[in-house]
Amino acid sequence: MSRSTFTLDDLKRILLEGSGAPEGDGLDGDVLDTEFTDIGYDSLALLETSSRIEREYGIELDESVVGEATTPRAFIAAVTGHLTVAAA
């Protein structure tokens, strides 16, 4: 299954499915620029998330995405970059 857009809602959905809901405010509100660790997700949660995105979108993310994209905005940008490459 390959799709062409990846939004904050997609990221939230996949985080919740794969790693559960964080305690406190978690994913509520404007979290685009909040560090994942502050939202309540560690690197393993992001690894699980990237693995699910790869399956769902039929793409292969660079391993560096998990380490370098520390906020939702950066993560979405990285995934979107791969979608663009895949579509080209």
Next chain:
Amino acid sequence: MTASSVVVTGLGVVSPNGLGTQGHWSASRVGKSAIGPLTRFDATPYPAKLAGEISGFAAEEHLPSRLMPQTDQVTRLSLVAADWALADAGVNPAELPAFDMGVITASSAGGFEFSQNELKSLWSKGGEYVSAYQSFAWFYAVNTGQISIRNGMKGPSGVVVTDQAGGLDAVAQARRQIRKGTSLVVAGAVDALLCSWGWVGLGTSGRLSTEEEPSRAYLPFDDRAAGHVPGEGGALLILESADSAHARGAEVYGEIAGYAATFDGREPGLRKAVELALADAGLAASDVDVVFADGAAEPELDRIEAEALVEVFGERGVPVTAPKTMTGRLYAGGAALDLATAFLAMEEGLIPPTVHTEPAERYGLDLVVSQPRAADVRTALVLARGHGGFNSAMVVRS
């Protein structure tokens, strides 16, 4: 009890006979058995069909959502048992220095059902479908790790893997750490293997009862003994130095007074473990009020255990019981649960029974059968044996 004693101030019980200390004790004290047909998966094709299952455990009612995708049943049970033990001890870990608290558990197999599901994904769908959390969710040390993270406990921690002797060995290791200066250790064991892959693994021991009638399936020290019934669960205990328990005005169940572990060699090592544990406690055999037996329900192993007890205590020299006949054998969790049950027996002055067994005369044991026995229990000896030659003995005092 001296100031340097190591004492138990909290119990967290997850048993087929009840969730929580009270549930478990109210059923066990009257000899109610939780053994029944396996319901967790279809056991029809397997030789063994009975188990001691925990029922009514809804992990999501006790644990945050973030922990659910990354934990096996055994870890969920362990986390909840730890929460209950801490609450029972009146301890809020957030108020204590992180490096003064440790976690030491035993595990016989780690998170089996989680692994089973991920292996299914691996072989049916491919590696990209295996959860990232498989990296630790299967692991023997996972219960210790998750309890440590959840409660912010960064002191000496670890896992002991000595099959069914582990429940005692973990508590003994916790005692060592407390003697070296750690204030508080969460210690004990929970095991949970009631999935089809776990069942196949357990079956390789050749020690599972294939009897289908629960009242005839697990009969230690009985001429009809032909293996055991597996169960799931165990107990976690809060251990502290008597000094620190006293300083914070904690209620104390009792003391971990003595311990020894031996390994079978040319001769079985169980008797030696009993003798060394008594010596470690500075007690004589006549000081022991009850023995919680390993109760393997294998004729040869029953003979070895009965001989050890008769040699140390004399023929019918001490009341012996095996409450695990009500829950099935909980592997590493079994002896930890026996420790908790021993403290509850002391508290009430009542020895819970060994159910369904008709003890063979030749063993020479005073087995507490059918009915509980009122007794002034101040000192209890708990025995545990692990597959491959592990023997452990622990003496607890009120």
